[in-house]
Amino acid sequence: MNLSDIDTIAAFSTPPGESGLAVFRISGPKSGTICDQLFRPHGAARLRPSLMEGYTMAPGIWAGIDEVVLACFKAPLSYTGEDVYEVSCHGGQAVRQAILDSAIAAGARPAGPGEFSRRAFINGKMDLSSAEAVMDLISAQAERQAEVAFRQLRGGISRTVRRRVDQLYGVLAYLETLLDWDEEEERSQDRAALILEIDEAVAELHHLSDTFVSGRVIREGLAVVIAGSPNVGKSSLLNALSGRDRAIVSPIPGTTRDTVEVDLTLDGYLVHLTDTAGLAHESRDPIEREGIARAENALQEADLVLWVLSPPLPEAAVLSAEAARIDRLLERGRPLLLILGKDDLRPALPQEKDPAVYAAGRFPGTPVLAWSEMQEEDLAKLRHVLTTFIEEGQLEPGQKPKTKPDSHVGEGESHEILTHARHKGAIDRAINLVEKAGEDLKRGLSFDLSAISLKEALTELSAITGDDVSETLIEEIFGRFCIGK
Ligand SMILES: Nc1nc2c(ncn2[C@@H]2O[C@H](COP(=O)(O)OP(=O)(O)O)[C@@H](O)[C@H]2O)c(=O)[nH]1
Ligand SMILES: [Mg+2]
Incomplete structure (x- = not known):
């Protein structure tokens, strides 16, 4: 032009x-x-x-x-x-x-x-991923969002991706030299060396792809939904976590009829907290029924469910309907923490009315947390569980390495975190293609096949940095920006 x-x-x-x-x-x-x-x-x-x-x-x-x-x-x-x-x-x-x-x-x-x-x-x-990070930085509400966006703005993702691109170009060049030789001359150590390089690239790409679990939550916030029977203390829990009297609390069952949402930050992470209408009972009231339907919808979208069980436990039929709902969520693999609410009332309870005893018997292996709004330390414990969940992707701490953003901005490039579904999609497609290139080599197939897969993988990776990108994608990405940026 x-x-x-x-x-x-x-x-x-x-x-x-x-x-x-x-x-x-x-x-x-x-x-x-x-x-x-x-x-x-x-x-x-x-x-x-x-x-x-x-x-x-x-x-x-x-x-x-x-x-x-x-x-x-x-x-x-x-x-x-x-x-x-x-x-x-x-x-x-x-x-x-x-x-x-x-x-x-x-x-x-x-x-x-x-x-x-x-x-x-x-x-x-x-580059393109840095430009996307500019918008993330502008819209960041929580410290960690801003921290990751800033790293990406400084080219963190591009550097990581370009290292893989360079490595794969090296493999491709090697392949293409071998292509010019006669089949006879092909040496098995060349094939082995190529396979080794490819396996290393795949491992690195997998590592990057895995960071999206916490990366998405850091960028978009963690969707936490509080559910349970009426009057178990759900709204009190939302108010305690958010530090505000956001939802109406009352001893009258059915007080919360609609979902109540509040955004908060926990240790610099953004959390979208939703309180729901009590779920586990039949209602003839159309407004309450609508509230229950909305609660069900919120549960579909939740990254984490806090299911509150409080004393005294309801009668057997109601309790079993509630347990069936919990079962359904667990079967779908929804992360769920059983909150044993109103813990201050437990000492006076008979065993058969104690939610802790019930939960241990009916949901063994499901994480539980005792909670009372009267016990100050419970709030710190709950916040800790939530932060751990964001950082480690699970409720029980200490099993997976942390993917928390490295605060030493600019020093080294090892802890890049993927936060965009666009980047994650491209990395995953590239992984499949590079894996295919490796498998074809292992099966002794012609080098051409692997070269084709590698070229396609390189196109996918180059779309992240914008080194190879369509006009439509450019339109789409910048069209989401604000005016004046
Ligand atoms: N003893 C005790 N009462 C609680 C606790 N949390 C909530 N409550 C009371 O339980 C009643 C119902 O609380 P609410 O938060 O409205 O329950 P929801 O219907 O599940 O939203 C209210 O009277 C609260 O004051 C708790 O930890 N201990
Ligand atoms: Mg309520």
Whole structure:
């Protein structure tokens, strides 16, 4: 594309509303000329320094709009790789509108979502996974989300992926040299060396793919759903965990009729907590029935279920209906923690009414946690169980290595975590293809077959970094960005 074909885009990078300052950006070949029309520096500055104070003007009229600071970033040393001018103005609706209108009148076009970052990607200022991380960093609510996004913004995923790409290109080159030889000359040690390299690449790719379990939870948050019979203390549990009186608590069964959702952070991780209407009883009330249906839906989406069983246990028929519901969740492999609620009441209970005794007999092997809102240490224990679940992907600590993001940002590249389904999908498809290449080699098949699989795997991996990517995918990714980024 010819430089003169590229238009100059402009947008506010700060959100609408009143603020002390707002940032307006112009990027493209005409941004300098546009600024000459919009901006008049204080005094008679002849040279254009990189930072200037002055006024923005309505072009042609030279009526002042606002007192501003103008920063110039000359190509290619700018975010987009083009000439970029950044105006820091006062953040009010009228000023913002006047500056945007003036820039458009002077020849700029309003930028679409993600257009600045898209230009940065096209101009080689950042790779695709780093550009995706920019948006993750902007939308991060919890510390760990931000931490992982920042690592990816700095190219963590790309470096890890490119190492595998380089390794596989090496294998491919080796294969292609062997392809030029006669079959007779093929040496078994060449085949063995190739298989070894491929196995190593597959192991590394699997390792990366496995990080998605905690990576997805870090980026999207952990969906925790509290369920159980009416009046067992579910809403009290949500309030205790969130530290807010978010759900109404009362001794009247059926108080919570709809799902109640609250977002909280636990040790820097984002958790979406949902309280549900009591589940395990028949109801004729249509509103309560709708509440129960919504609870069932929430359970379908849960990453983790906290099922509360509290004393006194209900009569046998009701309890067995509840147990059948728990069985169904466990059969589907849904991670579930039995919360033995109202633990403070347990000492006075007869054995047959004790949820702990019941749970041990009916659900052996299912993790349990004693809980009372009266016992302060229980909250710390529950928070610990949840954090462990996020970090280790299981409720019982200490079995799997931690995949917690390495806080030593920039040092080494060993602990990259996949957080995007797009990246995970590409890695998994690449694994299948590389594995196939290895199997074909092991079976003594022609090198051509393995070369074809490897090339396809390389295409998959290159789509992560954007080194080989379709226009449609670029559109789709940057279209999800906000305007001004
Ligand atoms: N003794 C005791 N009472 C509790 C505890 N948690 C909740 N409750 C009481 O149990 C009743 C029902 O609580 P609620 O949270 O509304 O239960 P839900 O219907 O399951 O949401 C309320 O009167 C709460 O004060 C607890 O840990 N110990
Ligand atoms: Mg409730």
